[in-house]
Amino acid sequence: MKLLNKRKRFLKLENLQKTGSFKLRGAMNKILSLSDQEAKNGILAASAGNHAQGVALAASLRGINSKVYMPKHTPLSKVAATSGYGAEIVLSGETYDESYQRAIEEMNQNGSTFVHAFDDEKVIAGQGTIALEMLQQKSQLDVIFVPIGGGGLISGIALGVKAFNPSIKVFGVQASGASATYHKFTDQKMKSSLSVNTLADGILVKEPGINTYPIIKKYIDDIVTVSDEEIAHAIMFMLEREKMLVEGAGAAALAAILYKKIPIDQKKVGCIISGGNVDPIKIQTFKEMSNKAMNLYYAG
Structure with a gap:
């Protein structure tokens, strides 16, 4: 894992996999x-x-x-x-x-x-190897932030983490434009499950899996959402500070940390950068959205 800004924030860079994602x-x-x-x-x-x-x-x-x-x-x-x-x-x-x-x-x-993208036991187990690697490198992590689409990644990580140390918190992050799991987890009714829209196309899923959601419900400590503008800011943060271009889904968990969706001061935090497959032509759009997010953040 890569240390982020010497603040006990550790990035698991799955964007560096051969295919560009976990x-x-x-x-x-x-x-x-x-x-x-x-x-x-x-x-x-x-x-x-x-x-x-x-x-x-x-x-x-x-x-x-x-x-x-x-x-x-x-x-x-x-x-x-x-x-x-x-x-x-x-x-x-x-x-x-x-x-x-x-x-x-x-x-x-x-x-x-x-071969299902997320709702399969062997697929979930394969994604769970990320947790094993993280804990081999940093066994004293307090918190891990994970993006959620259909739930395969966070299910595998939660099973691995909680088996190793149940006290480690696992937080899920969804894009606000595709937040079915967040709404189900927090017992909120979706305004409409017929339409989802987010720049984070890798987590653009209408519903969590039949197999993944019971794992999420049992083992995940909380789920938060981030806006597309916040995700865009996380993309630009990675590009400007870490010299890496990551995709929207890959930046979602980092966006939750940057925008303090959950209090984590003084905690040792792991963050999954899940992928880096994005069209470079979109960088200008990300930059404009990032500026908007920062303006709203400081205005608020």
Whole structure:
């Protein structure tokens, strides 16, 4: 982990993975566990981009054909990278959930093996290896901040962390424009579950998983939300201070720390930078949104 500004803030840089995000862990664990018959049937997946790359690379390394459904507006960098790792790409639907439905329809038709982006025990276990690595390096962490999309990452980390030391707090972070898990966790009704929108496309998910949410409910200490402007500021912070370009989902947990969503003074804090797959052309937009966030923060 990388120490941030000498203030007991430690960054787990999953953006430095070969595919640019933590998703390779879960996909690799799942695909390596498949039987020969399951592998022979080929792999199907649905993804907003990062899981797609993990599946494509893991399948290629095992010599399995893979096909991935991705939302129409997936960043071109993620589409190109997934194709480069050997997967067939189908752009379909406006969100991950719509792409997922298309993939399930094909699975039902041809019997391919589906590798879920988050709602799978072996995928969750693969993501949990992050927690083991963090605690090997910094066993005295008090708090860990984790971004939440469908919940696979935070479920794996929570299971690993709480098994090692139940006193370590695990906080989830969602984008305010895609906050179904936050609302369910805090017993709030969603104004509308039909529409989600955030620049953090990697966590643009309408609902938590059937398997992940019970883990979240049992083991997560709290969940907070961050605005797109706050996420943009965290992206620019990483670019300007750490010389790293990270994606919206990757910056969400850091945004919660920067904007003090939970009191953590004097705590040893771990933060998951979950991915770095973002189009550089968006930097100017991020900068403008970041300035807006700072103005609102100081005005308030």
